[in-house]
Amino acid sequence: MRYVDEFRDPVLAQNLSASIALEAGAGFGYRFMEFCGGHTHALSRYGVLGMLPSNVQMIHGPGCPVCVLPIGRIDFAIRLALEHDVILCSYGDCLRVPASDGLSLLKARAQGADVRMVYSALDACKIAADNPQSQVVFFAIGFETTTPPTASIIKQAHAAGLKNFSVLCNHVLTLPAMEAILNQPGGVPLDGFVGPAHVSTVIGSAPYQLVAQRYRKPVVIAGFEPLDMLQAILMLLRQVNTGRAEVENEFTRAVTPQGNRKAQALVNEVFEVRDAFEWRGLGSLPWSGLKLRAEFAQYDAEARYPEMHFVSVPDHKACECGAILRGEKRPQECKIFGTVCTPDNPIGACMVSSEGACAAHYTYGRYRDVMQEGS
Amino acid sequence: MCLAIPALVVELLPADMARIDLDGMRKEVSLSLVDDVAVGDYVIVHVGYALQKLDPEEAAQTLALFAELARQP
Numbered sequence: 251m252r253y254v255d256e257f258r259d260p261v262l263a264q265n266l267s268a269s270i271a272l273e274a275g276a277g278f279g280y281r282f283m284e285f286c287g288g289h290t291h292a293l294s295r296y297g298v299l300g301m302l303p304s305n306v307q308m309i310h311g312p313g314c315p316v317c318v319l320p321i322g323r324i325d326f327a328i329r330l331a332l333e334h335d336v337i338l339c340s341y342g343d344c345l346r347v348p349a350s351d352g353l354s355l356l357k358a359r360a361q362g363a364d365v366r367m368v369y370s371a372l373d374a375c376k377i378a379a380d381n382p383q384s385q386v387v388f389f390a391i392g393f394e395t396t397t398p399p400t401a402s403i404i405k406q407a408h409a410a411g412l413k414n415f416s417v418l419c420n421h422v423l424t425l426p427a428m429e430a431i432l433n434q435p436g437g438v439p440l441d442g443f444v445g446p447a448h449v450s451t452v453i454g455s456a457p458y459q460l461v462a463q464r465y466r467k468p469v470v471i472a473g474f475e476p477l478d479m480l481q482a483i484l485m486l487l488r489q490v491n492t493g494r495a496e497v498e499n500e501f502t503r504a505v506t507p508q509g510n511r512k513a514q515a516l517v518n519e520v521f522e523v524r525d526a527f528e529w530r531g532l533g534s535l536p537w538s539g540l541k542l543r544a545e546f547a548q549y550d551a552e553a554r555y556p557e558m559h560f561v562s563v564p565d566h567k568a569c570e571c572g573a574i575l576r577g578e579k580r581p582q583e584c585k586i587f588g589t590v591c592t593p594d595n596p597i598g599a600c601m602v603s604s605e606g607a608c609a610a611h612y613t614y615g616r617y618r619d620v621m622q623e624g625s
Numbered sequence: 626m627c628l629a630i631p632a633l634v635v636e637l638l639p640a641d642m643a644r645i646d647l648d649g650m651r652k653e654v655s656l657s658l659v660d661d662v663a664v665g666d667y668v669i670v671h672v673g674y675a676l677q678k679l680d681p682e683e684a685a686q687t688l689a690l691f692a693e694l695a696r697q698p
């Protein structure tokens with residue numbers, strides 16, 4: 251496959267790994283955070299972590315859309331589906347996330363709620379057009395990658411004059427989350443970030459200047475293939491070793507400094523920044539989420555069902571998702587990881603999505619732990 | 626939610642849609658967020674929308690850089 255196979259070449263990967271070991275030397279440790287859940291998944295899946303010297307540690311970040319969504323937002327969607335008889339459309343990843351009262355969207359469906367999985371935001375719009383007698387709500391989640399598609403269907407619904415369609419908006423922003431990680435009192439000390447791949451195709455590489463300049467942390471935007479990630483880690487090491495804190499772009503084949511202007515304009519037309527939004531693990535962060543502009547209020551589920559309110563709900567007592575999303579703990583440090591909590595019986599969101607740190611470690615990383623303990 | 630692999634555009638369809646090939650799997654995606662996409666281009670797809678076109682020259686340069694690093698022990 252073009253753009254895939256050549257970025258997985260095992261010989262080049264060994265060479266990059268050797269260069270990393272050389273650059274890292276025997277010195278003190280390096281800690282880099284891969285912000286994006288797609289990178290967390292790929293680091294485990296392709297064995298990249300096993301190709302790094304022991305003094306280079308990767309810390310998982312909060313860039314998994316399903317993981318950072320707090321329970322209260324899923325409860326909101328479940329209540330809409332159960333109490334207001336709406337057809338609730340959701341991306342597949344959200345369906346199995348545990349919510350309050352032992353429910354999930356999937357379990358609500360078993361209780362009679364009309365919950366439908368959509369692959370594309372476009373499908374939600376189509377379901378509304380096909381079911382004029384029902385209210386259809388799209389449970390919109392995600393970072394800057396899924397926001398332009400949501401904006402696009404809102405415009406499309408507007409153009410088609412759809413009266414039975416609205417969006418429960420949970421879209422969040424990457425940079426406020428990065429800042430929250432860096433501002434966390436007593437938080438993990440980080441030497442730099444592997445910057446998100448697809449988010450950056452939309453927002454561009456320029457916005458990360460904030461992290462480089464204000465916080466003096468290097469950022470290297472990387473693609474999702476193993477060579478991309480190894481190269482990005484090498485570039486981060488070189489920045490740290492030469493005392494630089496810059497934004498560098500390894501994923502130039504898809505990321506430009508200014509990003510996708512067309513998508514940005516569409517998002518700005520439909521959405522505005524909320525005063526604050528609650529994140530799992532990071533708490534309520536100012537200016538970190540989006541809501542529909544007043545002009546589009548008729549498509550805003552929160553405006554359409556004003557009697558409904560977001561209620562903040564704490565995570566399951568034993569679940570360490572919050573600490574994992576802040577980079578403070580690793581999945582294997584959760585007491586119920588792999589025993590009570592498994593992908594078949596997830597207790598927290600980080601075990602549900604394939605981009606979640608617990609799911610990635612359960613699927614690909616556990617054997618390495620066992621081997622390391624045995625050696 | 627992230628489809629990590631780039632998709633090949635195999636056919637342009639009405640209403641700003643396109644048929645893509647994703648490692649043998651065919652899907653329809655929207656091109657409404659990108660400009661000037663042609664058959665034969667590779668695009669990054671997310672939840673049914675192409676987000677960006679891949680730049681073949683930049684890809685070649687990145688690969689050349691890997692090869693160069695590989696030569697330096």
Ligand code: SF4
Pocket residue numbers: 568569570571574581584585586587588591592596597598599600601602608
């Ligand atoms: S293993 Fe399960 S319970 Fe523990 S932190 Fe991960 S998702 Fe939460």
